[in-house]
Amino acid sequence: MENQNINRTRRVLIGTVGGQGGGVLSAWLVRGLINHGWDAVSIGLLGLSQRAGTVTYYCEASPKSGKRRVNSMFAMAGDVDLLLGQELLELGRLIQGGYAAPDCVVIGNTYRYLTTLEKMPSENGIFDSKCIVDAIHRIAPETNYLVHAQEVVTGNKLPALTSNAFLLGAAVGSPVFGLPPEPFLDAIRADQVAVETNTKAFMLGYEMVRDGRLARLAAEERARLGTPAARPEAGAPLAFEPGTGFKGLLRRVADDTSRHQALVSIGNLLNDYMDAAYADEFAGKIARVEGAAKLDVVKGHGELFEPLSANLANWMDYEDPMRVAQIKTSPQRFQRLAAEFRGSKGILQIRDYLVPDLEQLLDALPPGLERLFRSPADQPAARPDGKALHKDAPKFPLRLRSNSILGYWTLRLLAALRRTRRSSSRHGREERAIDHWLEAVAAAARQDARVAQVLAEAGRIVKGYGWTRQKALADIQAFATEGAERLRGIAGRGGDPLAIGRQALAILAGQAGNWEQCRGFLQAAEAGLPGQAPRIAEAA
């Protein structure tokens, strides 16, 4: 790949995130090149650099020739020899700028620093790393080196912060430059910041790119990104003695490892949440859907089992104050906390931000008692937007020290109250809402399996606390009635209710309270089909 003209200008583009040390990386590169007797310049396009925005550095360098080079002040499409990505999305952005020359080298970090836009949606906001890595593999099949630099350096007992020096080492050792390391080590030394570890990391990158280890590691990394993330929960053994209902369910999937494992996880969760009988209740609900839909959901070949069982279990495991208290006092919680703070010395004092409110207190009462305190207009179901109550409603924000003596035992007591959950007004409401959803799935299954599939998948939008959950509940209520009817109409007119339904669901799943946008999408889909749309009553 190496260009024959060793005196040609090398053009390098470095993609970074503001505040992540990209400036130091580009400065080391230029200083090192000048130390080596080259003519080198770098241009930083800083933007609002210290504020986690995109920051790009462009560098031009060539061996000294006695003549002064005319630099381009901008990187140009198809003209850059080395693309260096300190973060994968930023490398992707450089790729999308079209800068990569036909024989370019791409060195990058697969580490992801998520953007605000990726973090905001409830689901599927994170850009697929595999897309970027595969594209780079197509652009520079023989000369791409994408590895998780932080993991590589920490794996070599170096601090994660030395990943920049590691990437620089790889760049200097790569075919673009192929220069000796000393001038660059001098540049690092001149900075007087973590010299020992940074020079080691530089040499690690330098040697790994030259002896082929980096290319092998990059191939492994690419394969790793192609496999779904491990779910540690999967594979755990059954942790309780199941009742007959759940046992029957397990027996039916005995020969299907993945479904069996999923059910074991669900059983463990529900048993931990309440008791073994609750897992039987789960089995009962599945059985009722099967009966109403005249369908074998559990062993059937369709895709219904996975979303229906997971979403049902998730819904049944709704987070009420007792559940929160239970989790917050569990031994595993303290283990996780300790692991996260294993680097710090001293004693840990923890303060939980909790906001008990009247709503939660009333929720915990039996329905009869609750009605005494709450007028019908105040029923959560009567205000689906979740707005009316909470601005002025009594609430008692507190910072509970859950590892203090008082704090811990208060939470334990609250957790113990989960035995009374079945008689609470909230539980009754959740049960009714669950049944309504399951009935909608079963009813749809009798007519069109595709609509049933979408409705089962819709169960995933039910999550959250307080008003976010109220909005989500209103959303699914509307989707399971009006949405289902619109999807059936779409199917009747030759549309694909599965594809359209999933797109509609993606809108709903982006943020609780999106039903209006979702309905708008469905209406637009209807408008795009031939024939007359049936009249459909609007939900709430």
Place this chain on the structure above:
Amino acid sequence: MVLWIYWQLNNYELVNMGHSYTDEDVAQLRRGKGERLYGDGALVVLKALLESGISYFGGYPGSPTANLMDAVADAYDPLLKEYGVYFESSSNEMSAGALLTTSVYGPVRGAVTWKVVGNGVATDVVDHVSQLGVKDGAMIVVGEDYGVSSTTVVQRTLAWGVKSGILVIDPRGDQQVLHRMVKEGMDLSRDSKSVVALLLRPQASHTNAEITVGDNVVPEISTVRKVEAFRKDPTLFALPPFAQEQEKDRHQNRLPTAARLVVERGLNEYFGGSQAEFGIITHGTTFNSTLRVLSLLGLADEFGALDSRLHLLQLNVIHPLSEAQIEAFMAGKKAVLIVEEGQPDLIESQIRALANRRGIPCRIIGHDVVPGVGELVPERLVEPLARYLAETVGLDADGAIGRKARAVLDRGRQVMDAIGKPVPARIPTFCTGCPERPVFSQMKIKDAVFGEKDWHGGDVGCYGMAGFKPFEMADSNIGMGAGLAAATAITALSEQKNVSVVGDGTLWHSAFNTSVANGIYNKQEATYIVLNNGWTAMTGAHENPNVGLLMTGEPMHTEMSLEKTFKAMGVDHLEKANPYDFKGFQRKLIRIHEDKSKPQVRVLISEAECQLQRQRRIRPQNAAALKAGKRVAIDRLYVDDQVCVGDHACMRFNGCPSLTLKSSGGVVKKSDKAYIDPTCVGCGVCGEVSTMALLCPSFVKVTTVSNPSWLEKLALGLRRLLLPRHVSLALERQ
């Protein structure tokens, strides 16, 4: 309490922390003739200014020349002070422009700097200086940013220069040329008695390169070698009866002199064959882009050697143009391509007018082929240049140039489409722990959860980022200091309440006058939230009157109090609140917001130091205390991932870089969970947001106490007795 205050006083000391330049960087500014200097554009400009013998420097920091203010401030104590260079961090661009008046009344030279929008702020004053003319060099280093890589509106300094008689230097992208142009510009200013604007684009300002320098010139008149007095001259007055004489002198004498000297001193450069029949005219960095493209098309090398069939004139000075030079360039040429960036295209218009006036038979091609709007990055020039070369110059008989052009563009397009879908934008956001985030989180919660749709006039500063996701809480962003003023009629014409925001830096820049005085006098009904973080932070932490320090690190010896100023101006209802304490902040905000006693501007000062500066201050303090065995408590937030349901509602009210996501690892609860990484500084906003917006009970504040007090040790002992081992043991680490 008294003890606590005492402790605070003892621990809060003002430290001059320097800006961006190391002692080694600054030491290079002493180098002499033939020696080398390595640094960014600001260092290059400053070195050239020192070689020009400046007596004063001032300015208002703003990208892309904020680094020039840094460089001067960082070099002040070791160098400029010794030379006797007067330095001020001006209140705004108008004050900075006024500093140039020094050169009107005395034989001294000096420079000021600001970003391109500052031209408008300074216009009144600079127009006066320009009309009067200067005795020695007076230079404005303008952060030209036509590509909008910072917070600015799209504009060119050229139009201002043309209408105000200011010389405009637009150097090509080469730091050695930049160095020369600063010095030549100063001499040109002296010899034509005109103000010079030197355009420093972001690319040049942020280029790191090595140059050869000259000797510094210590100014003859300076703070260490003062003159007895500045001589009075009644004719140096920009009003009648002198005004018309000054205007005549400027246009009949000074500007023509400048145009002549530009040619005589070879400030504009020629490349390629002087006998060529086809020409190209470039300016500033369009030269670099043009050369890069010509090199790819095979008509130039990388060192500026151009095919002899082409002749290129690079205008490093774009105002005034020398008609003689342009005419001579066009003489004998069949066609000339003008590569001018942006609008108004005064270079092209002037050349066309000249050709027309003088009947020059040379075809002129400009914005009919070259894109007329937007930054001229190289790939936008590939097609226009290839077309010019093929269709007009006739160099592409074998189609080679066309093929090369297509190859370049095709490769670009092919690579661009490789990923298949656009990667998301990385919107800049408030730093981790920023004291401005909590104010906008509260605004967003009130808007999205409680439905309070107030009008939020924004202003210019970090808080302009409130206009971006996840907040979208800056309903206008309309020029520095004018945010509240922009909302007077909007409030008067609607039922909506006005809650506008300003920062302390912007208040001192202009908002006190433009917005506050205007609002108070006109009985504006508004809540004005002042984000007092003690720094002009947007530009990378610059001192302002609130800091108590000058940019040089010297103490102010007086207090400029926001509170006293507001009160003296007539603000009757003023409160101060800590933005990290949502409950207290809301209590005061509601009191102010709902005060219906009379139409008035009510002020809430949100007081908390810029977190970047705070961390720079307290991290070394903590490290020292830890070393000395003293008690140190460090906060960090944590998310209980089993309590988090993964609906990401918190992200939509927060946007903190340290609040991110991680895979849940669950089978049933698959959503990615919120995760707070170790860069968290423990400001607590995550927890406050969750509390105020009633989101979830997932957030936890974890305080790591090193060298605990005896009381804490006692409590620990009790916990060991009364809590299960898994609780007490997990949380002690030595």
